[in-house]
Amino acid sequence: MALAYELRCAREDARRRNIRTPLGVWACESCRHVSLSLTAFNSHLVFAHA
Numbered sequence: 001m002a003l004a005y006e007l008r009c010a011r012e013d014a015r016r017r018n019i020r021t022p023l024g025v026w027a028c029e030s031c032r033h034v035s036l037s038l039t040a041f042n043s044h045l046v047f048a049h050a
C-alpha cells in the first residue's frame with residue numbers, strides 16, 4: 001500500500017509538471033498495465049499492488 005501511494009504521488013507530481021504520459025494514458029511503473037484515466041489507474045494500484 002505504501003508503494004502504491006508513492007507511485008500515485010509521483011504520477012500526480014508529474015502531471016503538475018506537465019510531463020503526463022501523452023493522450024491521457026497512465027502507465028503503471030510497477031508493471032506494464034496501462035489505464036485510460038487517472039481513476040482507473042488509481043484503481044489498478046489499489047487492486048494490483050496493494
Ligand SMILES: [Zn+2]
Nearest residue numbers: 028030031033
Ligand atoms: Zn501495475
